[in-house]
Amino acid sequence: xxxxxxxxxxxxxxxxxxxxxxxxxxxxxxxxxxxxxxxxxxxxxxxxxxxxxxxxxxxxxxxxxxxxxxxxxxxxxxxxxxxxxxxxxxxxxxxxxxxxxxxxxxxxxxxxxxxxxxxxxxxxxxxxxxxxxxxxxxxxxxxxxxxxxxxxxxxxxxxxxxxxxxxxxxxxxxxxxx
Numbered sequence: 001x002x003x004x005x006x007x008x009x010x011x012x013x014x015x016x017x018x019x020x021x022x023x024x025x026x027x028x029x030x031x032x033x034x035x036x037x038x039x040x041x042x043x044x045x046x047x048x049x050x051x052x053x054x055x056x057x058x059x060x061x062x063x064x065x066x067x068x069x070x071x072x073x074x075x076x077x078x079x080x081x082x083x084x085x086x087x088x089x090x091x092x093x094x095x096x097x098x099x100x101x102x103x104x105x106x107x108x109x110x111x112x113x114x115x116x117x118x119x120x121x122x123x124x125x126x127x128x129x130x131x132x133x134x135x136x137x138x139x140x141x142x143x144x145x146x147x148x149x150x151x152x153x154x155x156x157x158x159x160x161x162x163x164x165x166x167x168x169x170x171x172x173x174x175x176x177x178x
Contacts (some may be wrong), residue, residue, distance in 0.1 A: 004075070019106045082126045088162040098161065100124040107131055110157040111171075116142070118176060129154075129167040134174050143175040 022038055027038035033133045036042060051058065084097035098106075104122040111120035111133045120133040133150050135143040151171040 008113055085124075085126075085167075086164045088164050098163070102123070103129065103161070103167075106157050107154050107163065110153040113152050114146060116146050117150060117173070120150075124167065127165075127167055129158075129169050129170045132174065133171065134176060136176055138176050140175050144171045147171055147173045 026036055026039055026041065029035070063086045082098055085100065085103060087096040087098060089096050101124075104124045107122045107124070107129055108131075111117055111122070111131050114133075116136050117133045118136040120131060122132075123130045131150065131154055133146070135146050137143060150173055152167055152168065154171060158169060
């Protein structure tokens, strides 16, 4: 949501700045010439004086603005995605963390350190990490024999990082495609 907040804030700030300049120009022009220059607010003022609060147009605009407000509120209240995974620290003043991408890179490197692994892809979520490694061999038995060493290597890397809440690790080794 942070990505959406910034452009929305810029648009709102620009709209308020433009509206402020228009109001200032109209006030100065009205004081000098006694007639509106850019915005004919007198017609709006007369319309607002004639229109009652329970008029259909007022109800429609109120409903539209309420829906927009509720939509923005719902988007703001949605929990943010955890991108930093906290690490343990002996010092209470130290706040150490690792990004999901960094953890994925570390687990990928741990899988590629095993002889016989040609490629590895890692998907890290808040509570789980899935390592999908591809063996250099075409044989399923050879690929499944590499599952335990890849799991041990990835588990060792997670233990070395000393994460506060290490993710559940799932490892799958596939044979090389033909």
